[in-house]
Amino acid sequence: MTNHIPAASLAAYTTGDPALDDTAVWTIEVHLENCPDCRAQLAAVAPEPLTALLDDVQVMIDRGVRTGPEPVRRRAWRRLAHRWAMWSLIPWLVTIVAAVLAAFALDRSFPERPSLVLLLAPVAPLAGMASAWSRRTDPGWEITAGTSRAGLELLLRRTAVILAVVLPPLALAGWRLGTTPALWLLPALTFTAATLLLGGRIGVVRAAAVLGGSWFLVVVAPALVTADMPALIEPSSTPGWVVAAVVGAALAIWRVDDHRRNA
């Protein structure tokens, strides 16, 4: 940037001299972009018709600025919500929260029966996860699915949102029922991790269906029929859930790249 443009070259540039080839023009323009002195020089040597044209453009731009649309105020919170939340998830999340509250009410009325809150806790995040990545429930699925942030990143963002919505009512219900947090939190995290892990192989929607269905058939249905407390939600199974949650989370993180392949 030490050498300024020679006056002759600048004059040739302003008149559009055909002797200047593309390389020379490019060199001059790159210099002009960064050098106010040469820009001032250019303005001084510009021929009359060009300055008149520039004046006209200036007037038009000023008029456009005065009469054109006002700049819009950016609403940062709306953008944040767009990037994290998914509007099609709302009905699911409302349903799950309502189910937790209903289970809590029933547990209060029938304390001798197996706790519905604890039976529901493992699969509470799964319905949201299934719908968050379903072609049917997300109207913009085809637009988002082929983008850079699709797959892994959006899945993790949406999982975080689902857990943030589902866990507080579970915590509240668990606390009011006097159960140890390990019995609702660890199963919920274990099943979420397992859905992510299996989802990398067979798709999140199918994984959520398989895991949620198995839990219902193997644990929930027998418990409801026999009214016996399943061993899996007894305090004695806490160490097992700790291991399951830790191993599940570790495996899900280890295999997280599986979601990149999924188109």
Added chain:
Amino acid sequence: MVRMVTDTELRPSTTAWPVETEQLRVKAGRHLAVDGLDLRLGVGVHGLLGPNGAGKTTLMRALSTVERPSGGRLRLLGEDVTNGRALRPLRSRLGYLPQHFGFYPRFTVREYVEYVAWLREMPRADIPEAVQRAVERVGLTDRADSRLKALSGGMLRRVGIAQAIVNGPAVLLLDEPTVGLDPEQRVEFRTLLRELGQDSCVLVSTHLVEDVVAACSDVVLVDKGRLVWQGVPADLTRLGEQGGVGDSAAERGYSTLLANHRSAA
């Protein structure tokens, strides 16, 4: 305003063909909708023609990386799409308008285009200007802050085009972009297409032969998931002068090619 050209933009393209398929097979449900397609597309505007059920939409979905190929090879900008690591950076250089443009009704036009720019990982600082430019190019400047649910079908189609071009994609895929546009908007859209085709590879799927003749530099004709013919629009028109079914020479050329292919098969 002066904008410095970035290194990435100046880097020479190392790929001869932005889109390259070899014996590509893609399923639509259980049915093999693209069945052994060999195709090479360079920079320019390519019109994808074919009868209903020819596999056009399935091909577009595979090229946009929404649908995984079930066989053969698909390379976009020199990258194999089955390579998981390459997929993320590759996707930031693609643009796609699906046939059924699903959208979030509460978003405004600007918010929606901005959201897609973010999804395609544009640099943060470039997004507002790119969004404004995309909205201007499709002629929606005065509706930029309207909610999507308040827009007509033709306007929504234009929002769809804006979201597809916002990141300045090197490969742009438009599936039936002119549906719902009135004749004047179609003419404007053809001008936009020719502009976009100057430095990127644009593939436009359409059933309107006239759109292809007016705006495309290259015609790709497919039937039953395979390539039938590829050539310049003038050749299509020339073929049509020798007979065939249709209102225009290009349409007659199209029907002749299709009939010849089917009788040969």
